Amino acid sequence: MEESRIALPIGVTLDRFIKNNQEQFQFSTGELSQLLRDIALASKVVNREVSKAGLIDIMGSMGSQNMAGDQQQKLDVLANIRFTRALTKGGEACALISEESETYVDLNNDGKYVIAIDPLDGSSNIDVNVSIGTIFSIYRRKSPAGQPIQSFDILQKGAAQVAAGYILYGSSTMLVYTTGHGVNGFTYEPSLGEYFLSHPNMTIPANGTIYSVNEGLTNSFSEGVNKYIYYCKDKKYTARYIGSLVADFHRNMLKGGIYLYPATSKDKNGKLRLMYECNALAFIAEQAGGKASDGKGRIMDVSPLDLHQRSPLFIGSVQMVEQAELLIQS
Numbered sequence: 001m002e003e004s005r006i007a008l009p010i011g012v013t014l015d016r017f018i019k020n021n022q023e024q025f026q027f028s029t030g031e032l033s034q035l036l037r038d039i040a041l042a043s044k045v046v047n048r049e050v051s052k053a054g055l056i057d058i059m060g061s062m063g064s065q066n067m068a069g070d071q072q073q074k075l076d077v078l079a080n081i082r083f084t085r086a087l088t089k090g091g092e093a094c095a096l097i098s099e100e101s102e103t104y105v106d107l108n109n110d111g112k113y114v115i116a117i118d119p120l121d122g123s124s125n126i127d128v129n130v131s132i133g134t135i136f137s138i139y140r141r142k143s144p145a146g147q148p149i150q151s152f153d154i155l156q157k158g159a160a161q162v163a164a165g166y167i168l169y170g171s172s173t174m175l176v177y178t179t180g181h182g183v184n185g186f187t188y189e190p191s192l193g194e195y196f197l198s199h200p201n202m203t204i205p206a207n208g209t210i211y212s213v214n215e216g217l218t219n220s221f222s223e224g225v226n227k228y229i230y231y232c233k234d235k236k237y238t239a240r241y242i243g244s245l246v247a248d249f250h251r252n253m254l255k256g257g258i259y260l261y262p263a264t265s266k267d268k269n270g271k272l273r274l275m276y277e278c279n280a281l282a283f284i285a286e287q288a289g290g291k292a293s294d295g296k297g298r299i300m301d302v303s304p305l306d307l308h309q310r311s312p313l314f315i316g317s318v319q320m321v322e323q324a325e326l327l328i329q330s
């Protein structure tokens with residue numbers, strides 16, 4: 001029996017893929033590649049802890065709140081420590097914005113990159129074993145070196161991102177990222193401790209029939225948003241809302257669909273964070289042929305004023321986002 005039938009190729013690892021594509025990246029001196037490896041390493045540690053959540057004492061809340069007043073889950077804090085340590089040891093980042101830290105975290109003053117991260121989004125789902133995720137966004141600092149300047153190096157528009165990605169800790173763990181040359185998905189094989197290319201050149205279908213929104217908030221949405229939700233119902237679209245942004249976004253990436261977290265009467269700018277939730281997924285969505293809006297226009301054109309500012313988010317299939325914008329602005 002010929003070899004190829006008994007030794008199936010094991011596919012392209014994330015490390016090999018990063019190396020093979022390094023020259024595509026305009027600053028290809030290897031630092032961004034190392035940064036992506038550092039993030040992947042931290043995700044493997046978080047994956048191991050998330051998969052054991054029911055067995056060791058890391059479920060439930062810390063009894064503390066993060067700067068946004070959200071109840072901190074033990075795994076939130078653990079994930080934040082893992083990613084912060086990996087990025088500190090890697091030395092490629094000069095600053096880190098995290099949902100779990102009020103100010104930005106000073107890393108290596110010679111590092112060329114700024115990272116914005118939500119270490120564990122949807123963490124309230126941990127205790128009920130629903131998929132959760134990590135979302136990250138990477139910028140190149142604008143000042144040459146030294147202490148990064150918040151208004152200059154850190155508060156940059158989403159359009160300035162050089163890379164972005166997410167890790168989905170789901171039925172399988174996946175890492176999906178872009179460096180501005182399309183979107184590629186990697187599935188984690190825990191027995192080998194490696195991510196393997198499983199979803200090359202991911203694209204979002206131009207249209208879809210799935211809409212993801214918390215309809216329990218309908219009474220606090222604007223009239224225009226409710227017009228779009230009624231539009232989806234009239235078209236007999238499918239409602240799918242996991243309560244975990246990364247999981248809903250990933251499904252819509254593969255099948256087509258739209259995720260909406262609009263402004264509400266309580267949260268005038270919605271719930272999601274511009275720097276480390278909206279912009280990162282917007283970069284991926286656009287690179288996959290989709291669209292991401294704050295209801296008025298391209299979300300990656302918004303100039304951030306605060307590390308943790310919130311933004312309404314309408315993201316997914318381009319035709320669905322455009323239809324939503326049309327009705328919201330009507």
Ligand code: P6P
Pocket residue numbers: 121122123124214243244245246271272
């Ligand atoms: P709600 C999780 O807290 C999160 O940030 C997203 O992952 C998720 O889509 C959304 O909030 C759920 O919010 O208000 O519908 O429970």
